[in-house]
Amino acid sequence: MTAPPGDATGSGRRHGAGRLRRWRSLRGRAALAFTALAALLTAVTSTGVWLTVSQYLLLQRERVTTAQSLANADRLQRGLRTEGLSAPQLLAQLPRETGSTSLLVDGGQWFTTSLRVGRDDLPLPLRRAALRGEASHQRIQLGGHTVLAVGVPLQGEGRAYFEVFPLDELDETYRTLGTVLLVAGAVVPVLALGLGWWLTRPALRPIDRVGAAAAAIASGQLDARIDHHGDPDLVPLATSFNRTAAALERRVRADARFASDVAHELRTPLTAMLGALSLVEQHRERLPGTGREALDLLQEEVDRFSRLVQDLLEISRSDAGSHDLVLEEVDLADFVCQALPEHAHPLVTRGPDGDGLVVRTDKRRLRQVVANLVDNADKHGGGLTRVTVARVGRNAEVLVDDAGPGVDPAERERIFERFARARGSASSSSEGAGLGLSLVERHLQLLGGSVTVVDSPEGGARFRVLLPLEVAPWRR
């Protein structure tokens, strides 16, 4: 068999497509929806928390700093009025929190408690507002840090008090809060995906059950049904599925039974015919020439008919599912030899490890497999050329080669169908209108094996039978 072009590259694509299909499954979609919902909720909650908390923290800070500034401005006012101390001394005496700076403008002269913060660091609108007599505050950047500048007007022309508070701590808090919210925003959807995948499994288990039942029926197990376990969502589906399956089963069984009944009914007259014929056969010598010829013809046809009826019975029985396997351990090479007609014994070759291969099998059926393959080789393959018994991995292999023209690749599956005969077969007679190979395939399926047809290296057809090996307990 040749691989179609592009097959190697196609496998990666197929793999990707498989993964995609998995997410497009019901369960995948449910899990994804679950994830999306979780992500959305997390985003909304995070934003809300962020806005509320940051707003609240800022307000708190502003309230504290404004109160502090107002208190300091008040203290400064009183200090200036008593005129005991100079403006820089007064400023230095004011209680301040760590890192904050106090500034005083008095008639255009600026005083500050820190060399790093001067007049020009304060924004103009703040300065103007304070000098106009309005208290205000503003968040500004100062030397790479966020600070809050508060301006408080003082009594007297051109006089105002400013205080600059660091907001580093608040920024730190913002950063921590932001990180926590972002991490939560990233982790929650992942957890939600996992949780969704896990939670949807029990929810979708009924679908698995339906799928399993449908697959079982497709594979020929016609009595498979769905048990709805009283699940009200599943009851209507299960009921109609089971009803359909039951109807199908009845139909298939009825068909099979009909075939079986027909074959069954044929058996009694057939037995009578075989018996009567054999009685006539005993008096063959007393018959005239034409009578003998007619007898031979009859004998041949009755034999063929008998085989056909037996094959038909065998097949209809396996259709109806009533197959009682009688399993025994046999030495395969010996068995194959015994199943062949004596003149074919020299054609048997034991391949690698072909000796002592033990299979656990139904002797009657396996014998029929071998007999039918040999029969096929004789009738359609110009005769048997070789039978090889070998071990291939965990299987035993039986190769049956013939001297015929081989089987056309297009026919290789069809020849195992009932009453199929290879087109272009050399034999145009009505010989062996094929139930034989169909039965071979059936039997091997039952025995856990398989049959395929390939070209024999010598030119004819090669039927390749695989059977699972039994590891005999006493040889383990």
Added chain:
Amino acid sequence: MTRSVLVVEDDARIRRVVQLTLAGEGFEVVEAGSGEEALDALRHHQPDVVLLDLVLPGIDGFEVCRRIRRGSDVPIIMVTARADSHDVVAGLEAGADDYVSKPFVPKELSARVRAALRRANGASAPHTITVGPLEISPEDAVVLRDGTRLDLTRTEFRLLCELASSPGRVFSREELLERVWGYGYFGDNRLVDVHVHRLRGKVEDDPSRPAHIVTVRGMGYRIQP
């Protein structure tokens, strides 16, 4: 001496063909069309072999088999519809010795009848064999266990004789099939298994844990010396 065969078969055509075939082989044939007729015929004639179809109107073949076994060790060959069904095992358990399945050719049938008769004649070893508590006298077809006479069919007896002919040796199923039933390689091993089972039921104290006729896994059976 003419051997007689009781043919129990409800289909008149088959009965006739079988009768002609067996008569052609020199057997005397007694015909019965139902189970009741068969049991009746058995009282008046002493057939050497019974050929019994399992599917019969009225009392079926299995029941006929069991009733025959209550008072007789005559070889019974059953005629079954199919070879692989449970019917075979059920028939053997009911007391049949061998079977043929339909459609059969007359040659096969007479071969089975002759094999049954050979078995019934028995006696391969002329002197008494003692194995454990069993005392087997092939000539008289008698087995005593601790002095009590056991009720064995001819085939069971033959099987016991084969096993006892070399105590301790393992006999494969194929070997027993050939020696007792006259089958080749493709004989049905269930014949041996069911007969061993039946035999154990008669000679063992606890048939589920046989002490005399033991199974050798993957090999066959042997009798403990």
